[in-house]
Amino acid sequence: EDVIKNERILSPFSGINPTENFYFRYPFLDYGNSVEQRDKALEFLHKRSYIVAPVTIDAKDYIFDLLYTDAWQRDDEGTMQYIICLYLSHLHSVIEFRGHQAIHFFGKPLSQIMLIHANRINSDCLDKVITFVQQQGNEFVPLHEVLQEPIYQSGSAVINRGQFLSWKSKTSDGTLLQVAYPNVDPTILEHYESIRQKNHQLI
Secondary structure: OHHHHHHHHHHHHHOOOOOOOEEEOOHHHOOOOOHHHHHHHHHHHHHOOEEEOOOOEEOOHHHHHHHHHHHHHOOOHHHHHHHHHHHHHHHHHHHHHHHHHHHHHHOOOOOOOEEOOOOHHHHHHHHHHHHHHHHOOOOOOOHHHHOOOHHHHHOOOEOOOOOOOEOOEEOOOOOEEOOOOOOOOHHHHHHHHHHHHHHHHHO
């Protein structure tokens, strides 16, 4: 119902046509509670000509955005710049992790798909994010080019409920490997939860 409603809202602005391919990202990267639920949703999306866009790089910008917005509301420029530095640092960890993971599991670098929300921190420092990503030796290419990677077509890249996209591989003895995704610093998470709870109380 939400997908169909969204099409009606967006079609006057973007010329959306259900007979043409366009992209869909699952909210919260949540593919469903079960295989049956996942497959039913995928069948619906495919019938409406959606291409599901996975995510491999999620720097948790929503966490840093809440801290950044709180500092912005207090006109605390020093803290705002500090939060941007923390955000870029975590982004670096995730990019590095994905690069190492691709080499470990597939023996070659892979194109990545980065999730960026339309929020205040990205609005104010998107130029820094783009420059930073490029300085890591990356270039930006259209999504349809990235999705030509066999790994994205084979279903080997999976997203489970409550987890970020993870690649899995077996060792010679059959043991399943799954490398832990980089975590945001616990102190940052504490501040995030504190501000989130305070905002919830105000509502």
